[in-house]
Amino acid sequence: MLLKLLFAKEEDIPPGSATIFFGYSAIFWFVVGTGLGSFNAAKLAFPDFVTGTEMFAFGHMRQVHVLAVILGWISMAFAMTMMYMTPALGNTKLWSEKLGLWNCFLWNIGLSLGLFLLWIGITSGREYSDLIWPIDLVVLVAVLLPLGINVWMTIAHRRTQGIYITNWFFGACTFMVMVTFVVGQAPELFNLTGLTEGYLTFWFAHNVLGLWITPVAAAIAYYTIPKLTGNPLYSHRIGHLHFWAIIAFYSTPASHHLLSAPLPEWLKSFASVEGVLILIPAVAFVANILLTMKGRWSMFVENIEIKFSVTGVLLAIPLNMQGGFQQTRAINWYVHGTGWIVAHAHLALLGMSTALEIAAVYFGLQQMLRRKLYSLALANFHYWFYIVGFCIYWISMTIAGLIQGAGKVYEVPYIDVVVAEHPYMIARWVGGTMVFTGNLVWLYNMWMTAREGTVLPKGRYSHELAYER
Amino acid sequence: MAGQFQKHKLGAAGIGGMLGLSMCITLFFPSFDFRSGESTWVGLDKTLSNGRVIGFSYEDPLVRGEGKPTTVVLNKDPKTGEAIDPPIRAYVYDAKAPLSAGVRHPSNMGPTVGKLSIEKGKIDQANDSDPVVFTIEATDVDGEEWHYVNNATVNNGWTAEAVLNTAGAESQYLIGRGKTVYITEGCWWCHTLLPEHTQDWQVFGTPPFLGDFNGEMPTAFGSDRKAPDLLHVAARNSSKEWMTMHFFNPRLVQPNSIMPRFDYLWGKTDANGKAIDFSKWRAEYNDYVSGKTVHPPEVPEYAPESEARALIDWVLMSLR
Structure with missing residues (x-):
């Protein structure tokens, strides 16, 4: 089915094909990622559960869990939503369904290969940038670039005068994630070493969350909530405050992950202050969405997509309250490196972000499958x-x-x-x-x-x- | 579209400008701080003992620890036979081991250390394809002690072969290969290499200094601490026997540990070339745990070429 569509003429591919394939791939990787998470958690509770085999050792499985969830579930769910929301909001069709299908196909192949190599221990040894540099290039060329081109071209070919806030996020975040990815992998590509390498590792780890995972998830809510409730967005202007505040403030706090490393002190202080400023876009986002729900709160109970979406938005409140303050030196010294951070990371990825994506995948797959x-x-x-x-x-x-x-x-x-x-x-x-x-x-x-x-x-x-x- | 207000063009310029500014602050400005960091002895020791890159690389595509230097401890001069007291470390690069990141790009080691290593240490006379031996020397610059990398093959006339023979098998340490095992086994998902600016100092020792990383790749700081910090672990516990038992099955020495067993790092045979019967060992261990026997089974002695040996070499020599 997929193979037939990959080599079909653009006009013969039914609209929505890319959405559907991305949607099911995302759900598949979500099952794989959470299954691995459950398996790893069992090992932390019972260390002799499946023991003595290199392939099933914790240190071989943990990074597969992390990257299956980030690059498989979350990013593919983003791609899926971009494939149907971007054209819908531009009152047009997707720039290229064929490119979308090829993107999905190569993404699955590249990710499977990369995860297999990690599983057998072929790694760069850099946290969250574990994939070896040849796979990094595959991710850049076959995953991020086609996705970005499809989104940008769809926005450029829109048939509306303005650009809705969701598309602002989609267009900017696909670009920023590419920049983040290239800079983050530069130590492997250009053999940068020492503190530069350590800093860039966490520069990437922070920015992939701050400029990709959380803002794109928020952008999804700007579409699903007004669409499903029938209420117009409370304020597009507050949406823009959210958007520009993310770009201005949240592209800078990377070094708050390394407060005890010998980085320049001015950089750490700057990062901490900028990190607190996440509260501006966060409050703008949450207030905007919850005010949009006005008069339709019964849907929080009755409608499954709204139930997931609003859950995600509500989880953004503790997420940003924790995130803004736990990275200041006053609090970080207590919680740094503890399970608190693991809980916070899952609040961002499995809580806020995932809930919003699940809603979008439910909604989008029903529309595209008709x-x-x-x-x-x-x-x-x-x-x-x-x-x-x-x-x-x-x-x-x-x-x-x-x-x-x-x-x-x-x-x-x-x-x-x-x-x-x-x-x-x-x-x-x-x-x-x-x-x-x-x-x-x-x-x-x-x-x-x-x-x-x-x-x-x-x-x-x-x-x-x-x-x- | 002609003449229409192009909102996305204005927006793209705004995004580019803001992202450019934030990258200027978070990447370009700090790069001056990073470049001026002078390598300490710890940093020089790391870059020399690790080799070019740990993890996936041209010389080591399967990440088995290929193409890494051997670190030896010398108590006499391999050429003159004179005693060296206290003993020093020498780093032996055979023809297959590419030079370390620090030697390859001396500016990595900091402006002064890099300059000293070229002028006094003559590291620019080393190349990837010929065997070479390095040591770390100290010198006095304006009343301050500076460490630099010394090309001992050129300056002292030490050949790789002579250094290895003088040291003997018991004084050779596979540090670069050991760190490779640390990376491939994902030890850094639970252990950190970065004590914090907290009471951590009391237990795990001081946080690292600015010049402790120059030329190291990857740094593997770790961020999620499910287990003790290891940066100075060998200073707390330098027992090879304890390490051996602990890696084979951590619950032999620490019943409440949740660390995985790393018995598979022993490979197929032990130090005497005898096949290791893992299933028999596990059955006997289970008998011990359930109280059927009083003593746990003996941990097999690891073979010199095993991954366990390299890992323990790295822990005991590098994490001090």
């Missing part, structure tokens, strides 16, 4: 397993992090901290496994939607139809 979701019951099962599992994970890791911080500050022997954390490691495994289980159900639900979902009548949106199951 089919109503197969089962509301299964979707609710997915929601509750996702949110309860996530909360168990988040709360348990936050507590574990505070224990670790106390152990660090009061000079408790490290092994006692490990013992004290044990119950929370089991809880994290239970939470992660619940998320994984929910995702399996989601994959089944979307599969059945493609096969048996009620066909949408022409000119109708999926949320205008009643569920049958």
Whole structure:
């Protein structure tokens, strides 16, 4: 099916094909990523679970989990939303469905290869930039560049006068992630060493979150919430405040990840101050979206996409409150390197960002397949397993992090901290496994939607139809 | 479209300008600080013992620790036979080991150290394809002590072969290969190499200094600490026997540890060339855990060519 479309003429490819293939790929990688997460969490709770085999050692699996989730699930879900939101908001069609399909195809191949190499230990050894540089080039040329070109050209060929805020984010973030990626991988490409290498590693790790994962997820909410509720966005101007504040403030705080490294002190202080300024775009975003919900709050209960979207927006509140303050020196000394940070990272990726993407994938796949979701019951099962599992994970890791911080500050022997954390490691495994289980159900639900979902009548949106199951 | 207000062009210029400014502040300005960082002895030791790059590279595409130098501890001069007290480290690059990042680009080691290494150390006379031996020497510049890299093959007449023979097998350490194992096994997902500016100092030792990384790749600081910081671990515990047991099965020495077992780093055979029976060992260990036997089974002695040996070499020699 995919192969046939890859070599078809552009005009013979049904619109929405790229969305559909990206959507199912994203869900597949989400299942893989959370499955690996659950497996790794089991190892942290029970260290002799699957032991003594190099291929299944924690240190070989952990980076596969991280990159399967970031490059597989989150980024592919972004690509999927860009494939249908960008043209819809420009009142046009996607610049090239064929490029989108090739992008999806090469992305899956490149990611599978890169993850396999990481799994067998062929790595650059740089945190979050673990992929070796030949794979980095594949990511740049076959993943990021075609995606960016498709988005930019679609925006340039729009048939509207203005550009909606979502498209501002899409166009800018696809560019900024490329710059971030090239600069972040420069140590491998150009053999930069020492502190430069250490700094650029975290320059990348920060900016891929700050300029790609969180802003694109927020951009998605600017589309889904007005679209599904029927309310216009509360204020496009506040949306622009969010957008420009992200670019001005959040492209700079990278060195707050390395406050104890011998980086220049002025750089660390600058980064900390800029890091607090994340509160400006964060408050603008959350307020804007919640005010857009005015009069339609019943949909938070009744509509599955709104349920996920609003959950994501609400999770942005603790995310940014934590994020703004935990990176200041006054707080960072206590929580740095502890489970608190792991909880915070999952709040960003598995909480805020993922919830918004799940909503967009649910909505987009139904529109492009022209089919109503197969089962509301299964979707609710997915929601509750996702949110309860996530909360168990988040709360348990936050507590574990505070224990670790106390152990660090009061000079408790490290092994006692490990013992004290044990119950929370089991809880994290239970939470992660619940998320994984929910995702399996989601994959089944979307599969059945493609096969048996009620066909949408022409000119109708999926949320205008009643569920049958 | 002609004459129409092109919103995206204005926006693109704005984004480019703002991102350019932030990159100027976070990348261009700090680059002056980074370039002026002078390498310490620790930094020189790291760049010389690690080789060109740890992790995927031309000389080591499968990341097995190929093309790395051998570090030896010398207590006598290989040429004259004179005693060296205290013993010093020498870094032996055979024909397959490309020069380290510091020697390759002396400016990496800092302006003064780089200059001293060329003028006094003659490192510019070394090349990738010929065997060469380096040492770290100290000199006095304006009343201050500076360390620099010395090309011992040129300045002292030490050949790689003579240095290895003088040191003997027991004084050779595979530090570069050991750090490769640290990278491939993902140790840095749980351990950090960066003590913090907190009470950490009391337990894990001082944070690193500015010049401690010059020419190192990757630095592998780590960010998620599920286990103790290791930057100075060998200063706290330098027992090879403890390390051996701990890597084979951490719960032999620390019952509550959640570290994975790294018994597979021993490979197929032990130090005597005898095949290691892992399933038998695990069965006996399970008997010990369940209380059926009083003593755990003996940990096999690792073979000199095993990954376990290289990893322990690196921990004991580099993390002090």
